[in-house]
Amino acid sequence: MFKRCRVLIQPYADARFVSRMLTSALAWLLVLFSAASLVEPLAGRLAMALLMPLLLLGSLLVLLCVACMLYAPLAWLWAAVGSSGAAVVRVSNALCIERPGDRSAFPLLSLTSARLARSGGEVALKTDDGDVIRVRVDDPTDAERLIGAIAAGRAQGTWSVRLYDDLPPPLRRRLFVGLAALMSLICWSVLDPDVALSLGVVTGASAWGLAALLREGSAQRVLVAGSDGLSLRDDAGERFIPYACIERVDETALGVALVLAGGEEVPLTIVPPQLLRDPSETGLSMVLAERRREHLLALLRERSGRGAPEARRAGALLERRGLPARAWRAALRCLVSEAGADYRTAKLTREQAFAVLEDGGAPAELRIGAALALSASRDDETAARLRIAAEGCASRDVRLAIEQAAEGEIDDWTLERALSSSTAGPAAGALRATAPAA
Known part of the structure; x- marks a missing residue:
């Protein structure tokens, strides 16, 4: 936590969005105008009927262009000025900027760029959508502390980072636009300039859309x-x-x-x-x-390769052994005992069940079984540890299964999906090896 920092937030994301809207609207207006220029001489008497939808759509685009033209300068001016003031900067599951009467939060995953001012007293953080957060720090070493906290920060029990492709940008879009320009030049030599220009614009727009659909490596x-x-x-x-x-x-x-x-x-x-x-x-x-x-x-x-000794000993009692979800739940309902095993039936202590649940290297089957066994306890500590264990799962299917098991109910479809998404590794055999002594 960094106290008494002066923070300036510049919401460039809104300004960029409005500018993109304006550019797109103008481009589509040009495409509609070009399409109308081609339809009118070819359609004859049906020209007005065919042009009416284009005129209505063009009118809506004109209104959108006017609204964006009026708002865009204000958005860029507001982003350049920003909102500043003394604030507390906190890194938890997000970068939180807390000011009197206001609190802003930026996901840690969205922070992709950082710069230190030449004076050494200000850190400029940039999000992937364009927002800029400028934090003035007392000591240049605080800048690296802030960066370290952002790099190691967790969100909902898991740690996330963006992945990139070490490949040059795809050339398909440039190729299609180049072909459209070549077609315009060819049409210019054999057709009227207006028709050639209209064909070039329509072809260029089609090429751009096709390239956007076929672009590679763009998914986040x-x-x-x-x-x-x-x-x-x-x-x-x-x-x-x-x-x-x-x-x-x-x-x-x-x-x-x-x-x-x-x-x-x-x-x-x-x-x-x-x-x-x-x-x-x-x-x-x-x-x-x-x-x-x-x-x-x-x-x-x-x-990697981690496994808790308690989890290895307790694993055998939590195995499903081919039972349906309902029968497995019933078999686990009375498995956990505070006193441990008696001389008749092998049982688990709460800590043994928690050891399996909180061991990330344990097979999903055993962790879900531990959650089902612990779900009979309704105290606050058990509920909190069950929630934390579910939030710490990177697999969405396993997280959902543990969340359902924590409530004492899990359906066959959710269980099978969680088990199929989690491949059993070497730790699985170790976890099934032995049961706690009776």
Whole structure:
């Protein structure tokens, strides 16, 4: 926490959004005008009927352009001036700026750039959507402390970082626009200039839209590290990698490379490649990226191959053994006993069940079973530890299953989905090896 800092927040994201709206509206107006120029001489008597929808849409675009033209200068002026004042800067599950009567929060994952002023007393943090947060610090060393806190910060029990592709930007969009320009020049030589220009605009717009649909490497990729493993997420879905499946972790120039059981190598690029290509984007931006890489390496080295002794002893009693979810829940309902096992029936103590639940290296089946066994207890401590264990899961399916199990209810579909998304690693065999002595 940094007290009595002077903070300036510049909301450039709103200004950029309005400007993009204005640019898009003007571009579509040009496309509509070009399409109308082509339809009118070809449609004959049906021209007015065909042009009416274009005219209505064009009128709406004109109104949108006027509104954006009026608001855009105000938005840019407000962003340049910003709102400043004394504030408390706190890094928890987000970067929180607390001022009298106002509180702003910026997700840690969105903070992608940082710079230190030449005077050494101000840190400028930039989000991926353009907002700028300027924090004036008393000591230049506080700047690196703030960057370190952002790099290691957690959100809802998990740690996240953005992943990048170490590839040059795709050339498809430029290629399509170039083909559109070439077609316009060809049409210009055989058709009227107006028709050629209209065809060029329509072709260019179509090429731009097609290139946008086919662009590669543009989806935002995120790595989420939890107590159970790593989750690689993008628009296409999620891939979960348990820590037990990671055989080796190698440090690379731009991140880390995971070598999984079976020999598969998964590169994780954390340092944005443009930082190395653009000399102006150095300084604290590189420090932030390096700190995030160091934190990921520390997490992987700490958690890979980890397994709690209590969890290994308790695992056998929590196994599902092919039972349906309802029968498994009934078998686990009376398993946990404060006094432990008696001479007739092997039972678990609460701490043994918690040891399984909170061991990220344990198979999902045993962790869900521990949550079901503990769900019979309704005290505040048990509820809090169940919630924290669920929040620490990187796998969305396992998190949902533990949340349901904590309530004492879990359906077969959720259970099967959680078990199928979590690949059993070497730790699974160790956890099933023995049961607590009766």
